[in-house]
Amino acid sequence: MIIKRLNIKKLRNHSNSEITFSPLINFIYGPNGAGKTTILEAIHICSFGKTFQPTQDNQLIMKGNESYSISCRCQTDLGTPYDVNVEFIHGKKKQIRSSLGENLSSKNLIGELPTVVLTPDYKIITSGSPNERRIFVDKILSQCSKIYLDDLIKFKKTLKQRNALLSKENFPRKFDENLFSSWTEQFIQLSSKIIYKRYTFAEEFPRYFQSMYSDISSEKEKVNLRYLPDSVTADKYEMKISLDFIYDMLRQRAKEIENVEKKRGLTLFGPQKDEFEILINDGLARDIASQGQHKTLLVSLKIAEYMYLKELNNETPVILFDDIFSELDDNRIAKVVKILQNTDAQSFITTVNIEKILSKTELNLNTKRLFIINGEVNETN
Amino acid sequence: MIYTSESIERVVEYFSNLPSIGRKTAYRLTMFLLNQNSDFIEKFAQSLINLKQNIKYCSQCYNFTELDPCPICRSEKRNKSIICVVEEPADVNAIEKTNEYHGLYHVLQGVINPLENISPDDLKIRELLQRIKSDTEEVILALNPSTEGEVTTQYLTKILKPLGIKVTRIARGVPMGLSLEFADEATLSRAIQGRVEV
Numbered sequence: 269m270i271i272k273r274l275n276i277k278k279l280r281n282h283s284n285s286e287i288t289f290s291p292l293i294n295f296i297y298g299p300n301g302a303g304k305t306t307i308l309e310a311i312h313i314c315s316f317g318k319t320f321q322p323t324q325d326n327q328l329i330m331k332g333n334e335s336y337s338i339s340c341r342c343q344t345d346l347g348t349p350y351d352v353n354v355e356f357i358h359g360k361k362k363q364i365r366s367s368l369g370e371n372l373s374s375k376n377l378i379g380e381l382p383t384v385v386l387t388p389d390y391k392i393i394t395s396g397s398p399n400e401r402r403i404f405v406d407k408i409l410s411q412c413s414k415i416y417l418d419d420l421i422k423f424k425k426t427l428k429q430r431n432a433l434l435s436k437e438n439f440p441r442k443f444d445e446n447l448f449s450s451w452t453e454q455f456i457q458l459s460s461k462i463i464y465k466r467y468t469f470a471e472e473f474p475r476y477f478q479s480m481y482s483d484i485s486s487e488k489e490k491v492n493l494r495y496l497p498d499s500v501t502a503d504k505y506e507m508k509i510s511l512d513f514i515y516d517m518l519r520q521r522a523k524e525i526e527n528v529e530k531k532r533g534l535t536l537f538g539p540q541k542d543e544f545e546i547l548i549n550d551g552l553a554r555d556i557a558s559q560g561q562h563k564t565l566l567v568s569l570k571i572a573e574y575m576y577l578k579e580l581n582n583e584t585p586v587i588l589f590d591d592i593f594s595e596l597d598d599n600r601i602a603k604v605v606k607i608l609q610n611t612d613a614q615s616f617i618t619t620v621n622i623e624k625i626l627s628k629t630e631l632n633l634n635t636k637r638l639f640i641i642n643g644e645v646n647e648t649n
Numbered sequence: 650m651i652y653t654s655e656s657i658e659r660v661v662e663y664f665s666n667l668p669s670i671g672r673k674t675a676y677r678l679t680m681f682l683l684n685q686n687s688d689f690i691e692k693f694a695q696s697l698i699n700l701k702q703n704i705k706y707c708s709q710c711y712n713f714t715e716l717d718p719c720p721i722c723r724s725e726k727r728n729k730s731i732i733c734v735v736e737e738p739a740d741v742n743a744i745e746k747t748n749e750y751h752g753l754y755h756v757l758q759g760v761i762n763p764l765e766n767i768s769p770d771d772l773k774i775r776e777l778l779q780r781i782k783s784d785t786e787e788v789i790l791a792l793n794p795s796t797e798g799e800v801t802t803q804y805l806t807k808i809l810k811p812l813g814i815k816v817t818r819i820a821r822g823v824p825m826g827l828s829l830e831f832a833d834e835a836t837l838s839r840a841i842q843g844r845v846e847v
Binding site for chain 1: 763768769804838
């Protein structure tokens with residue numbers, strides 16, 4: 269997918285910006301607070317229905333206005349046009365239209381315009397809690413497979429319902445065994461599908477991750493991503509794990525832990541407790557990686573995400589890098605830019621200091637430079 | 650908004666309590682009523698009173714009815730050995746429109762939802778069990794394919810199966826009149842799972 273044109277109205281400090289992009293690298297530069305990241309946010313909204321920042325939709329609207337709107341014209345890999353329109357009026361439901369139809373929900377958008385995002389906030393992927401890594405993996409798999417996304421949404425709902433059933437405050441009546449086992453059955457069915465998909469992911473993804481890491485870093489460290497599902501142990505790691513095997517293991521676990529769950533009033537097994545370990549030289553990156561290693565790991569994870577999505581999805585993703593070059597040394601900047609140029613990815617890179625990048629890299633002709641100040645966009649090629 | 654008359658204000662208040670009606674629409678409806686002759690108003694008001702007074706739940710299937718038992722339950726033409734279980738009275742209408750089903754219905758009046766504290770005891774499940782007699786051959790579960798609907802289906806299967814009757818559920822898959830390419834992936838994968846031999 270290539271984004272050809274983007275129109276942003278009344279989003280943060282962009283009152284009305286009409287931007288055309290290069291199909292390769294787009295540098296977006298300008299002083300702090302000029303509205304660089306807002307362009308990336310607008311693309312992300314067209315891709316996921318919401319921004320990657322923790323901001324609420326109400327707060328995204330430009331001061332003194334009642335609504336924002338974004339329209340985005342893209343071209344698919346096959347050359348057909350794909351349009352997305354998102355409009356948000358204060359206090360109303362977000363209106364999403366695309367080439368797929370009217371009145372869509374965010375769920376319909378996910379995966380159509382695949383994107384890979386990296387902001388300095390994503391440090392938590394390598395250094396934070398297991399939840400952050402689950403979100404990272406879920407975001408990739410959801411963009412690959414609508415069925416995974418659908419199962420994941422249902423799974424989260426079922427988990428909530430099962431917890432509500434277990435919690436005694438909500439359910440002061442007599443405990444209904446039949447009802448409990450019906451919810452458990454549904455929970456295990458969805459869980460096993462999710463764990464199975466995560467297994468296949470963990471088999472394929474490290475290959476991309478390792479090759480990216482060795483490309484960017486000049487050191488010879490060995491990195492890996494290992495999946496440790498809760499309640500499912502595959503001792504016979506050689507054996508190809510099957511959906512039925514996972515299902516049976518979860519069943520068994522459910523039986524073992526049933527009494528504890530009833531006592532604690534909480535679901536105590538399932539993919540909401542899974543861990544994806546990121547390893548560097550066989551140690552946990554969270555514990556032993558240096559600051560510099562964390563940054564290199566993160567960039568490699570994200571470019572690997574791009575490669576993985578590109579291969580598994582029918583659409584090539586676009587890359588959104590928010591101010592990441594301020595975190596990397598000159599050598600690595602040059603390598604990342606080189607990789608981006610070699611992959612023919614359409615990428616959007618925000619930076620304060622463009623001179624630093626230009627001095628270190630050789631850019632080809634198809635690169636676009638956009639200078640942003642106070643929500644105004646100027647091309648400077 | 651404050652109107653000049655207490656009576657108008659009162660009616661607007663009532664209308665705006667209705668689903669999907671805001672104060673502006675409520676005001677428009679009130680103005681419309683004000684312009685009608687008193688005959689219309691009297692009939693309108695009376696019909697509302699009748700609605701509440703005459704409509705009750707059928708004591709057998711728990712659908713809305715004026716006569717108890719409801720016309721479907723009392724009909725001689727219906728096949729009394731099949732019961733179709735649905736969530737809401739509106740679902741009965743939907744299935745009746747097909748003109749394909751000639752058995753009886755049972756309206757659960759909801760689905761199991763622990764988050765909203767709806768347990769099997771709050772639904773008409775006990776009543777369903779009481780209805781099942783020796784001549785009942787089949788129970789069709791026609792609940793919505795939501796998470797809660799699926800669990801209710803599983804729950805009902807668990808308690809109905811031991812009674813030795815045939816329990817079936819409606820098929821899930823591609824809607825008629827829709828070509829395959831427009832069906833969403835989740836629906837299609839369900840349809841492939843539930844494929845039938847021809």
